[in-house]
Amino acid sequence: MLPNPSGDNVGGLLNAPLGNLTELVIAGAALSAGEYALVKGSIAGAIVTNTLFMLGSSFFLGGLKHHIQEYNRATARLDSALLFLAAIALVSPSAIAKADLVPGAVLSQKLSISLAVLLVAGYGLGLLFSLKTHREIFAGAEHAKASEPAWPIGLALFTLAAVTVLVALVSEIFVESVQKAAETFGMSEAFVGFIVVALVGGAAEMAVAFSAARKNRLDLSVGIALGSASQIALFVGPALVFLSYVIGPMPMDLQFWPGAVVMVFVATLIAAFITSSGRSAWFVGVLLLLVYAVFAITLYLWPPQPQ
Amino acid sequence: MLPNPSGDNVGGLLNAPLGNLTELVIAGAALSAGEYALVKGSIAGAIVTNTLFMLGSSFFLGGLKHHIQEYNRATARLDSALLFLAAIALVSPSAIAKADLVPGAVLSQKLSISLAVLLVAGYGLGLLFSLKTHREIFAGAEHAKASEPAWPIGLALFTLAAVTVLVALVSEIFVESVQKAAETFGMSEAFVGFIVVALVGGAAEMAVAFSAARKNRLDLSVGIALGSASQIALFVGPALVFLSYVIGPMPMDLQFWPGAVVMVFVATLIAAFITSSGRSAWFVGVLLLLVYAVFAITLYLWPPQPQ
Amino acid sequence: MLPNPSGDNVGGLLNAPLGNLTELVIAGAALSAGEYALVKGSIAGAIVTNTLFMLGSSFFLGGLKHHIQEYNRATARLDSALLFLAAIALVSPSAIAKADLVPGAVLSQKLSISLAVLLVAGYGLGLLFSLKTHREIFAGAEHAKASEPAWPIGLALFTLAAVTVLVALVSEIFVESVQKAAETFGMSEAFVGFIVVALVGGAAEMAVAFSAARKNRLDLSVGIALGSASQIALFVGPALVFLSYVIGPMPMDLQFWPGAVVMVFVATLIAAFITSSGRSAWFVGVLLLLVYAVFAITLYLWPPQPQ
Numbered sequence: 001m002l003p004n005p006s007g008d009n010v011g012g013l014l015n016a017p018l019g020n021l022t023e024l025v026i027a028g029a030a031l032s033a034g035e036y037a038l039v040k041g042s043i044a045g046a047i048v049t050n051t052l053f054m055l056g057s058s059f060f061l062g063g064l065k066h067h068i069q070e071y072n073r074a075t076a077r078l079d080s081a082l083l084f085l086a087a088i089a090l091v092s093p094s095a096i097a098k099a100d101l102v103p104g105a106v107l108s109q110k111l112s113i114s115l116a117v118l119l120v121a122g123y124g125l126g127l128l129f130s131l132k133t134h135r136e137i138f139a140g141a142e143h144a145k146a147s148e149p150a151w152p153i154g155l156a157l158f159t160l161a162a163v164t165v166l167v168a169l170v171s172e173i174f175v176e177s178v179q180k181a182a183e184t185f186g187m188s189e190a191f192v193g194f195i196v197v198a199l200v201g202g203a204a205e206m207a208v209a210f211s212a213a214r215k216n217r218l219d220l221s222v223g224i225a226l227g228s229a230s231q232i233a234l235f236v237g238p239a240l241v242f243l244s245y246v247i248g249p250m251p252m253d254l255q256f257w258p259g260a261v262v263m264v265f266v267a268t269l270i271a272a273f274i275t276s277s278g279r280s281a282w283f284v285g286v287l288l289l290l291v292y293a294v295f296a297i298t299l300y301l302w303p304p305q306p307q
Numbered sequence: 308m309l310p311n312p313s314g315d316n317v318g319g320l321l322n323a324p325l326g327n328l329t330e331l332v333i334a335g336a337a338l339s340a341g342e343y344a345l346v347k348g349s350i351a352g353a354i355v356t357n358t359l360f361m362l363g364s365s366f367f368l369g370g371l372k373h374h375i376q377e378y379n380r381a382t383a384r385l386d387s388a389l390l391f392l393a394a395i396a397l398v399s400p401s402a403i404a405k406a407d408l409v410p411g412a413v414l415s416q417k418l419s420i421s422l423a424v425l426l427v428a429g430y431g432l433g434l435l436f437s438l439k440t441h442r443e444i445f446a447g448a449e450h451a452k453a454s455e456p457a458w459p460i461g462l463a464l465f466t467l468a469a470v471t472v473l474v475a476l477v478s479e480i481f482v483e484s485v486q487k488a489a490e491t492f493g494m495s496e497a498f499v500g501f502i503v504v505a506l507v508g509g510a511a512e513m514a515v516a517f518s519a520a521r522k523n524r525l526d527l528s529v530g531i532a533l534g535s536a537s538q539i540a541l542f543v544g545p546a547l548v549f550l551s552y553v554i555g556p557m558p559m560d561l562q563f564w565p566g567a568v569v570m571v572f573v574a575t576l577i578a579a580f581i582t583s584s585g586r587s588a589w590f591v592g593v594l595l596l597l598v599y600a601v602f603a604i605t606l607y608l609w610p611p612q613p614q
Numbered sequence: 615m616l617p618n619p620s621g622d623n624v625g626g627l628l629n630a631p632l633g634n635l636t637e638l639v640i641a642g643a644a645l646s647a648g649e650y651a652l653v654k655g656s657i658a659g660a661i662v663t664n665t666l667f668m669l670g671s672s673f674f675l676g677g678l679k680h681h682i683q684e685y686n687r688a689t690a691r692l693d694s695a696l697l698f699l700a701a702i703a704l705v706s707p708s709a710i711a712k713a714d715l716v717p718g719a720v721l722s723q724k725l726s727i728s729l730a731v732l733l734v735a736g737y738g739l740g741l742l743f744s745l746k747t748h749r750e751i752f753a754g755a756e757h758a759k760a761s762e763p764a765w766p767i768g769l770a771l772f773t774l775a776a777v778t779v780l781v782a783l784v785s786e787i788f789v790e791s792v793q794k795a796a797e798t799f800g801m802s803e804a805f806v807g808f809i810v811v812a813l814v815g816g817a818a819e820m821a822v823a824f825s826a827a828r829k830n831r832l833d834l835s836v837g838i839a840l841g842s843a844s845q846i847a848l849f850v851g852p853a854l855v856f857l858s859y860v861i862g863p864m865p866m867d868l869q870f871w872p873g874a875v876v877m878v879f880v881a882t883l884i885a886a887f888i889t890s891s892g893r894s895a896w897f898v899g900v901l902l903l904l905v906y907a908v909f910a911i912t913l914y915l916w917p918p919q920p921q
Contacts, residue, residue, distance in 0.1 A: 388887075414915055
């Protein structure tokens with residue numbers, strides 16, 4: 001996530017590329033090792049963690065300092081809509097088809113490739129919309145003026161680089177022996193992939209988002225959180241599907257386990273509902289964090305059976 | 308769909324009767340032949356196609372010409388709410404009851420008749436609300452003034468009549484040998500019933516809706532798309548259930564296959580979310596069309612097993 | 615439910631304690647008898663009945679007298695959000711975990727206790743938010759001024775007390791022989807627990823809510839209906855889980871049958887959608903009542919199999 005020195009929020013969609021680098025490093029390593037369950041878990045986990053934890057903590061931390069915070073809801077609406085598209089693409093195959101899903105089957109791969117193309121098309125057109133044809137709608141709200149002191153880009157970049165390197169090193173351990181790591185910490189594989197990896201992988205972005213919220217620049221926080229989530233859903237995920245044809249032992253499909261789809265779907269619904277007002281207070285953040293806690297506790301105490 | 312010469316949008320609910328004539332012709336023929344799977348498929352397909360494809364294309368085509376378009380969201384809210392009621396009535400039996408559903412059983416018929424009565428009651432009261440007691444809320448937005456040149460009713464009626472006759476002739480082929488048509492075009496029965504029939508059957512309405520969107524009369528487009536969808540869900544569907552007692556070989560129930568219910572439910576949710584702002588741009592249309600493409604591709608590549 | 619003499623709506627969350635007394639009496643008796651299916655049914659039934667029937671009837675009865683009614687949507691948004699949190703906590707275990715749920719198992723109890731703690735925390739923080747830190751947002755709308763004559767508290771309290779005593783006596787019959795009562799009236803156990811108990815138990819609150827709606831004090835009606843529903847979901851339900859460790863034969867978990875979860879989820883979604891405008895007319899009430907009728911008819915005609 002690169003803070004924009006001009007103080008504008010350029011749609012949130014372009015904010016996240018560097019922040020999602022760690023996601024890509026972990027997922028790429030897992031992909032070439034054929035650990036598709038881990039790859040998918042970290043994709044879904046990053047979407048849910050950004051939408052609920054990063055957004056919720058931003059609202060909460062910002063709300064502790066500022067009574068009511070306002071932000072441009074156009075950005076939030078666009079990202080929520082894109083996330084909803086992704087959630088539908090994930091739920092569609094298993095919900096519509098009566099036939100049992102056979103992972104790795106030819107039809108499943110054809111469908112996953114088609115859906116991935118649609119998602120990337122949506123992402124690209126969303127960029128065109130928010131950065132070019134309707135740019136003015138996505139400008140930051142009044143209070144986030146450029147008169148504020150410029151963001152310390154150097155510090156942000158350094159943090160980002162340091163964490164990325166750290167995660168790249170740690171990701172080896174994750175990929176080589178998730179089971180072992182899970183045993184060591186007494187955590188289920190689902191909990192590690194969904195919660196721990198997503199929290200560690202998003203640490204740098206979160207630092208920037210939380211700091212922006214404290215400085216009453218909630219446009220930036222919302223843009224990072226939802227922009228990063230929609231980028232993972234509509235760009236990173238499909239890119240990994242394409243990449244699996246090149247570096248993976250076999251093609252990866254877009255079939256997620258039902259629980260992951262439910263969590264992505266619910267997180268998206270809540271984000272759309274919560275951000276439709278364009279205003280925030282501390283309790284809004286608490287609500288998002290409580291939903292995240294419900295998911296985390298369920299995964300911790302009652303993990304899905306290993307596949 | 309009869310364009311209103313006075314330029315007012317009379318609630319969208321009355322706009323659709325002639326446009327849905329083709330639906331009724333096809334469904335009536337299929338009903339007397341006892342092809343209930345086809346009837347139900349074309350009902351659900353018409354709802355989803357109107358809500359996603361017709362509305363989406365109107366937003367897209369209008370948005371290519373006009374930067375931002377505004378419309379009266381009262382109409383959209385009413386139609387979305389009615390569609391939601393229908394979606395709940397469809398999902399309710401299979402979601403609430405633990406017992407396995409036995410199509411054709413006495414209880415299933417009693418339940419379907421009861422739900423059909425509720426839907427028709429909702430439709431009738433919706434007409435009373437939008438045409439009589441709260442008529443003023445549903446008047447068109449400022450910009451769709453009567454000062455615009457009158458709509459060419461003659462042309463619209465002619466197109467409508469021509470397409471209806473065409474579809475009535477074609478519907479014979481559909482009903483008599485859907486399997487054969489599907490084989491010929493290499494399409495699954497689900498894809499033909501859900502997508503092809505709905506697109507052909509709605510062609511005349513779509514021509515009017517798209518033309519209105521290009522002329523920045525989005526109130527009319529939204530009224531046609533969502534009004535037609537809710538009319539099919541709350542009037543045509545229940546009417547076919549009643550009709551099946553007269554002309555069908557056995558009573559038809561309102562049990563849809565789960566995938567159809569999911570698509571209707573999701574399409575309704577999206578329509579409610581998208582139209583809650585009362586404003587539109589080209590990308591809003593793209594989003595609706597992408598969701599429609601997700602459904603169409605899934606049905607094409609991975610059709611539900613024949614029953 | 616204690617009407618507020620000052621004419622302010624204090625967040626709706628504190629409005630409901632006395633009104634939910636009858637719920638507690640019934641549930642407490644059923645709890646000590648170990649009839650957990652009945653306890654859970656009455657919790658879910660009270661949430662759905664308050665959200666759909668009480669709110670719907672208030673909108674309908676108020677709308678028959680007043681053309682358009684306005685109310686403070688901040689209260690409705692808070693309560694809807696809290697209800698959504700509860701719905702997620704209910705759906706989470708069965709939707710996320712792949713493993714089959716074994717009621718009464720140790721893991722299931724641990725999860726239920728954890729979720730109950732989260733819900734009570736959400737309830738407590740919601741009170742802090744609406745009564746203390748952001749009290750001004752939840753003040754009644756302009757038209758509900760204190761200049762109106764004070765509410766007849768005495769009458770309301772008397773009605774409340776009388777109905778509570780009545781229900782407490784009747785609840786014996788319910789708990790001792792629900793099957794028998796069901797046979798007597800020809801109703802399924804699910805219908806009795808979900809619809810009849812909820813309607814009887816909420817009678818006093820409904821009298822107050824309907825009367826307020828007729829007097830154009832819709833803030834009060836919405837506050838009672840949604841406030842009572844969220845109190846049951848976030849306070850009464852979790853409290854009964856804790857209580858089951860003390861007075862029950864074995865710990866009660868928060869596992870509901872899927873149909874109940876679907877109804878709570880759908881009712882919450884509708885309440886959030888409907889109340890987001892802050893305005894109401896008679897047809898809005900009709901829609902809520904029709905959805906309630908769909909649920910009631912389904913439960914009556916096609917009850918879930920006895921467990």
